[in-house]
Amino acid sequence: MIDAQRIKHLNAQQVNPQGSYVLYWMQASQRVVQNEALSHAIATANSLRKPLVVYFGIAEAFNEANERHYRFLLEGLKDVQEGLLEQGISLWVYGNGVVEGLMQLAENVVALVTDCAYGRLEQSWRREVARRIPCAMVQVEANVIVPVETASLKEEYSAATLRRKIEPMIGYFAQKQEPVHLQQNSLSIQMPFALVDLDDIPGLLASMHLQKKGGDRLLMRGGEKSAQATLSHFIEHGLALYAEKRNDPGESVSSHLSGYLHFGQISPITVYLAIKDEDCSSVPAFLEQLVVRRELACNFVHYNPLYDQYACLPLWAKASLESHASDPRPVLYTLSELEGAHTHDRYWNAAQQELVALGTMHNYMRMYWGKKILEWSADPEEAFQTALYLNNTYQLDGRDPNGYAGVAWCFGKHDRPWTERTVFGNIRYMNDKGLERKFSMQRYLDRIQEAIQI
Ligand SMILES: Cc1cc2nc3c(=O)[nH]c(=O)nc-3n(C[C@H](O)[C@H](O)[C@H](O)COP(=O)(O)OP(=O)(O)OC[C@H]3O[C@@H](n4cnc5c(N)ncnc54)[C@H](O)[C@@H]3O)c2cc1C
CATH class of the missing domain: 3.40.50.620 (HUPs)
Structure with missing residues (x-):
């Protein structure tokens, strides 16, 4: 039932x-x-x-x-x-x-x-x-684990406000679904149209005349089987380090499940049940992302009809960005310079190359990447659309509530006002010195170079 x-x-x-x-x-x-x-x-x-x-x-x-x-x-x-x-x-x-x-x-x-x-x-x-x-x-x-309208009847302000509501409901809704067996087989029913032939995916893709953006040689394989294998690999090799190392771009310890979750090729309940009883101190940090952050993004897209537009931002963020609209930018890049990873910033370029070649980007670099697009664009509204376009076009997990919420977060959504500064106003700022202070960024550059060249 x-x-x-x-x-x-x-x-x-x-x-x-x-x-x-x-x-x-x-x-x-x-x-x-x-x-x-x-x-x-x-x-x-x-x-x-x-x-x-x-x-x-x-x-x-x-x-x-x-x-x-x-x-x-x-x-x-x-x-x-x-x-x-x-x-x-x-x-x-x-x-x-x-x-x-x-x-x-x-x-x-x-x-x-x-x-x-x-x-x-x-x-x-x-x-x-x-x-x-x-x-x-x-x-x-x-x-989702908790149905969106059950978790909350309104757009939530932040992770903290959703967390309070959703946490007591997780145990009830995260139930394993036992298989239900169909009593009347449908294999002999005549189909009314020619079916797509899933045995010839390359031929099928060629016949669809799709836009080709970025390569596909290095991308993950889709499907339930790969999703399960990716989950098992994470539990064995990534979970123990997750809480301590997930933010470090030099490491790749996260689950890499976002593409599978985006296409519904794995259920968040399957992931939750596989992780929750692991004897590992990283479990709460991981479940915070899988449940609270992910379902906050669903809450945002469900309740905010402007989720893919600059107008979705909180009033304080728009007002603050507006008051700094005429601040001189340190540098301006066109969309094609950004798309081609031709900026002065080698960390940003590596993140963009990772995105184009591998269809993904390290979580921490996604934040840095979005913040720099804001800093290097003539106006914040244009920056918002550029970030969304690049995210949706190249991320395998793009066009997802998480992507809309993630881009909006770079512009103040689900965040709070920070100390005022040029261009950003009260929006949280990030810079390359911060990356270097916290992490071995050379390891990140080496990791991406190696991954792209394989
Ligand atoms: C600018 C920007 C753009 C982003 N674009 C996308 C996107 O297009 N699609 C996407 O799925 N995520 C996006 N994110 C959120 C996050 O970066 C990715 O979900 C995460 O990096 C995916 O890697 P993973 O599966 O290894 O995550 P893990 O760290 O292993 O987390 C497990 C799962 O939790 C969820 N999760 C993790 N971090 C977040 C987060 N910050 N917000 C919401 N859910 C989260 C994801 O479903 C993820 O698969 C974006 C974040 C930012 C800042």
């Missing part, structure tokens, strides 16, 4: 008795294991004595996503296909749009189940489908 607080009815339609199957429209939770939306869909199919089909629609123009993101997604869908097949469930992947493919199935659907995402585009798809589909549609929140 899925907790009722995860479930939302998206329309007032009834179950369609004329339909042939229950449909799970998989969008944000691209996995088989610990997927509350899938479990709810199987239970619904069993109770209606119908088979279950899983549908995934590929949108070719999805925010700033490009070839590297689609490759990761398709690798993930291949794992999903195999996992569903073992349970007698068909995965139908449609290649020409999300809503379009769904609507071709509409008349045959008895009841529609989907998962939950917080971004504007994903929400608008759900609203459109709920309006047009002639059957009951429910959404199951499966990519």
Whole structure:
């Protein structure tokens, strides 16, 4: 049984008795294991004595996503296909749009189940489908531990304000989902359109004419299997050092799970349950990021409709930046100079190179990177959009609530006013001297050079 607080009815339609199957429209939770939306869909199919089909629609123009993101997604869908097949469930992947493919199935659907995402585009798809589909549609929140509206009914001011609310609820919601078995196999149901062939991902990517940004040779592999392997590797090799070393750019001790969490290829509950009882002093530091920080970002995107615009910032931050708008900048860089890592700052350049080549960036360097874009841009609003564009385009985990919250944090969101200074006003400042004081930055430069050259 899925907790009722995860479930939302998206329309007032009834179950369609004329339909042939229950449909799970998989969008944000691209996995088989610990997927509350899938479990709810199987239970619904069993109770209606119908088979279950899983549908995934590929949108070719999805925010700033490009070839590297689609490759990761398709690798993930291949794992999903195999996992569903073992349970007698068909995965139908449609290649020409999300809503379009769904609507071709509409008349045959008895009841529609989907998962939950917080971004504007994903929400608008759900609203459109709920309006047009002639059957009951429910959404199951499966990519957070505590459902966002249960954790809080408003946009939270900071991690501290959310922490107080969410911490007492974690134990209740972080429950292992036992597999639910489908009673009526759907493998022989005739599909109404040509399916995307997940056995030929390179061919598929070539046929999609996607933008190519950064290489893909060095990127992580997508999918549930890689996600589980990455989690196990972290528990064995990273967790013990996490609290002490996670901020050090010369080290790489964090979990590297953010891409998998972004695509829903692993559940935060799976990660939480695997970590929480480890006999290790780093556990609280890690869970603070996984639960409080990550779910604060979901809270932000869910409740703040301007989450991807400069206007989302707190009033004090905008007022302070405004009052320093005409301060002379130490240097100004164009977008293409930034994108090409052609600045005077070798640490910043290394971070940007890491991003372009590997599709990721060390957490501490993400903060430094965003702060410098603010310092080197003619005005803060332009800086905000530049940071978001680079983040969404190159980060494998980009276009995620964490990315919107992370960029906004560099401009004062979820933070407090600091001592006033030029350009930044009261926004927290970071500089290269601070990096050198705290860490061996040469080790960072060496680490990135080595990683990029492999
Ligand atoms: C400017 C900027 C941009 C960022 N862009 C993104 C982005 O596009 N996508 C993204 O997922 N994260 C983003 N972050 C947050 C954070 O840097 C990454 O989640 C983290 O570095 C991912 O590495 P990891 O999985 O090894 O993290 P770990 O340290 O192992 O943490 C485990 C998980 O906790 C969550 N987490 C960790 N740090 C944060 C944080 N500061 N805020 C919210 N959740 C966190 C992530 O889901 C992460 O996978 C950004 C931060 C900043 C400052």
